[in-house]
Amino acid sequence: MSEQGVFDIFVIGGGINGCGIARDAVGRGYKVALAEMKDFASGTSSAATKLIHGGLRYLEHYEFRLVRESLMEREVLWAMAPHIIWPMRFVLPFHKGGIRPAWLIRLGLFLYDHIGGRKKLPATRTLDMRRDPAGRPLKPLFTKAFEYSDGWVDDARMVVLNARDAADRGALILNRSRVVSARREDDHWVVTVQPVEGGATSSYRARMLVNAAGPWVDQVLSNAFGVNQVHNVRLVQGSHIVVRKKFADPRAYFFQNPDGRIIFAIPYEDDFTLIGTTDCDYNGDPRDIRISKEETDYLCAAASEYFAEAVRPEDIVWTYSGVRPLFDDGASKAQEATRDYVLKVEDRDGKAPLLNIFGGKLTTYRRLGEHALEKIEGAIGAKGKPWTAGSKLPGGDFPETGQPEEVRQLRIRYPFLSERHARRLVRTYGTRSTAFLGAANSMEDLGRLFGWDLTEAEVRFLVETEWARSAEDVLWRRTKLGLRLSADEAAGLDAYMRETFRPAA
Known part of the structure; x- marks a missing residue:
């Protein structure tokens, strides 16, 4: 030793x-x-709802210190990592006789707008869902909504x-x-x-x-x-489902459920919708965490209360579950734990x-x-x-609103990249995309194509600089290309990585 x-x-x-x-x-x-x-x-840390947010629902539990600190951090983190963090607007639909009265929601959003030093994120506004595009995917009984700001992050x-x-x-x-x-x-x-x-x-x-x-x-x-x-700690299971895109609008939804819990429906990886999360106590080994049938049914039913087109278990393309280690404060319900x-x-x-x-x-x-x-x-x-x-996290050395310009500049330097490919690289690596694109003049210069737009050059970069060792590391944590590659393509990547980057004896 x-x-x-x-x-x-x-x-x-x-x-x-x-x-x-x-x-x-x-x-x-x-x-x-x-x-x-x-x-x-x-x-x-990779099983969250992937939000940089103040925690609007935490106001109900009087966690004002946590909410204020979280709200103040949104723009700080956005400035640190504008490649993997960006603003998102959230639509909170309601109807007469709903779970929480409109005045209470508006009061919470007023606090949300004013206690966290918001400077760049737009303020809350009221929507007429009969006219706003955000109302189109929803059932017609939701005629009004509030729209507010929070942020999105690639958590892993x-x-x-x-x-x-x-x-x-x-x-x-x-x-x-x-x-x-x-x-x-x-x-x-x-x-x-x-x-x-x-x-x-x-x-x-x-x-x-x-x-x-x-x-x-x-x-x-x-x-x-x-x-x-x-x-x-009190272990609380949170599960999410991913389905094919349910709506074209770039905004996310905040849905209130009859049991008092909430879920989000969020645009995800361009072609999908992320729905979650659940809140239930977990007593097993965290390594064995899996979404349960009850959670799947719950998320489908809760989203279907709002969407005009029901969300069905057969629509699900991916699920993930995580265990949140909340400090055990003796709260009676998992969703009430601090x-x-x-x-x-x-x-x-x-x-x-x-x-x-x-x-x-x-x-x-x-x-x-x-x-x-x-x-x-x-x-x-x-x-x-x-x-x-x-400070700046690696690859985030550009202005908060500079993502589109970074994509444009990357395509000027590497014209063989499609708009979609360049956008994915900027939203994954930011200015460090050039570290593996190098002097390439074509996709062929980047080596083997494993599927979608994942190249050998990118995989080598992830192994050499970001500790990736398996296809799972690459496809589900360093990127989300697991949603894109077929089972055979993923197996090909795994075989390549095991053979090429085998640990030294």
């Missing part, structure tokens, strides 16, 4: 919170290592770009590496890590440990640290502190990172100042 140098911080967990903390910390001058058991964003890409930037700034990033033990030794932690693909274990020493394992945060406390009877995050530091006589991260969501990950760094500074001393608010 090899032993590495001493780190200031060792982070367990490669979801959005772990990667965000690692990036912030290394940017301040801390020596940082991070270990992720599987692939980045392979758990909760946001995670891997935080990891990439942390590595570029000097962090040691260990993907597919399981922490098998962590013990205090004098004033340090000794962390033992086992590569899941085989190979010798390694030992790392760190002044402080950060447990950001998401749904596994309690499991890490039990297994790696030997702590018994831990129950800090979405806020809780940070707790444990130490022994001020030595070898441990920071546990409970809860959190995509929208607040950067602020969670700043709050985590406040805890870290208090435990092991401060280094640099907060810096992420004005």
Whole structure:
């Protein structure tokens, strides 16, 4: 077993919170290592509804601090990553005698517009659904609606770009590496890590440990640290279905259900509609999470209450499920459990502190990172100042509204790219698209075509710079081309990757 140098911080967990903390910390001058058991964003962080949003429904539960922080973060994150984040308008239809009275919804939207420092996103307005195109796909009883602003994000890409930037700034990033033990030794932690693909274990020493394992945060406390009877998080299952495009309008819908819950119907990957999410307690192993028949039926029925054309189970082309590790605040219903995050530091006589991260969501990950760094500074001393608010994630170094111009410039430089191909590349890699397009003058110059517009050059880039190792990594997390490639094409990609990028013996 090899032993590495001493780190200031060792982070367990490669979801959005772990990667965000690692990036912030290394940017301040801390020596940082991070270990992720599987692939980045392979758990909760790629199973979200993919929104950068204030959380309109959280106002009902009086979570004003969380909503305000989330609202303030929308435009900060948009500026950081305009390639993978962009504004979206949401249509909230209602009718007389609906679940929530119009005045209450309007009051909530007034707060939504005014408590978060909104500057660039347009304000709420009222729609006449008998005249507005947003009313066409819906049943005629929905004659009015409110339209408000939030944002869309490619969640898995946001995670891997935080990891990439942390590595570029000097962090040691260990993907597919399981922490098998962590013990205090004098004033340090000794962390033992086992590569899941085989190979010798390694030992790392760190002044402080950060447990950001998401749904596994309690499991890490039990297994790696030997702590018994831990129950800090409430696991809540959220499932989504993807169907062929239900409407042509670029806006999304916010639907209220008779049971008080809400779902979204969102334009997805040009040709599809994403519908979700569910909220139900989950007691199994997070690795085994799957959408249930009850959830499928629920989402189809809930969307069919609004759409004139029913959503049927046979319309579904893809599903995904995730477990949200909410801080267990004792709420009686899963949908009422707090979405806020809780940070707790444990130490022994001020030595070898441990920071546990409970809860959190995509929208607040950067602020969670700043709050985590406040805890870290208090435990092991401060280094640099907060810096992420004005930063850019890799590939996002262009103005917030600059996506169309980036696509235009990419097509000028590479005229063989179709409009659709160039747009996908910009919305995936931003200015880093040229890193693998290079001096290409044709599609043939990019090597083997695996299906749709996925080329060998792009796959190699993902392996060499974004830790991709399997077809699943490429098709469902680094991109969403799993919706496009046939089973045979996906198998061909998987065989190519296993043969070409086989781990060294």
